[in-house]
Amino acid sequence: MNTPRRPEPPPPQGSDGTPSWRPSAGLLAAAVAIVVTAVSYFVMSPDTPSGLPPVAAAQPAPTAWERLATASALPSATEASTSPRMASSPAPPASPMDGVDPTPDLSNYVNRGETPTMHEVITRLQHNHVQSGLAAFSPPGTRPPKIGLAVPEDLVLPPGYVRHHQATDDGQRIEAILMFAPDHRIVDANQQAIEMPKDRVVPPHLAPPGFPIRTITIPPPRAQ
Incomplete structure (x- = not known):
């Protein structure tokens, strides 16, 4: 005996009498799964600074062995304290004591x-x-005074000649003698260069015209 089928309930209607739309359960479940997957991707993905190339952003994190090798290459605290770069900075000079001159006496x-x-x-x-x-100064006796022509104090010397002042080992003043100026050259009547004395002391025959010819006298040492 066949049981009569129950009549299906009429679809819900809106206020205006038209049938209202409801989403199916399958569509809702699919939408929720998509939203959950997208949120999980953005939350769990590592932060990548903007502007970096994709290759740099995709580099894997260093392994434990790589971090250990990097740490072993760094100087330890003892090595850093004795590093040449630290020791290369000069130490501050020691300040002299108050009232004491550090210059050697x-x-x-x-x-x-x-x-x-x-x-x-x-x-x-x-x-x-x-x-x-x-x-x-040179030690006494190692550089004896030069002997030459005495130059009067009020005499004006021509170009190419200079006065040379000296003193004895015990501090006595010696008359100035006549010497050739540095880089000075003299020539003879034929315009030929005359050889200059190595010590540049003017001998009597090379003195300028009209120069008084008189050799200096070295004063004797002072009595002790």
């Missing part, structure tokens, strides 16, 4: 109780690479 080169001669003092200073003060 003559007493730094003479032992207590010694009474060296001036020759010994200058020689010792120059041996210690001192070039100022007394050490700027």
Whole structure:
């Protein structure tokens, strides 16, 4: 005996009497799955700075072995403290004590109780690479005074000639002598160059015309 089928309920209608539309359950499930997949992709993907090339953004993260190798290549704390780059910076100079002159004194080169001669003092200073003060002069007796023509103080010298001033080892003044100026050249009557003395001291026969011919006298050493 056949059971009569129940009549299907009429579709819902809107306020104006037209049938209303409802989405199916399958379409809703598909839409939710798409939204969830898109959100998961943007949340779980690594941040990539804008402007980087796709290759750089797609580089894989370093492995644990790569991070270990990089860390072992870096200097340790002890190596960094003894690195030449750290030691290359010069240390600040030590400041002298208040009221004490750090410049070496003559007493730094003479032992207590010694009474060296001036020759010994200058020689010792120059041996210690001192070039100022007394050490700027030659030791006594090593450079004897030059002997030449005396130049009167009020005499005007012609071009090519100069005065040369000297002093004895004990500080006595010596008369100025006549010397040729540096790079000066003289010629004879035939315009031939005359050989210049190596010490540039003017001999009597090369003195300028009218020059008084008189040789200087070296004063004797002072009595001790």
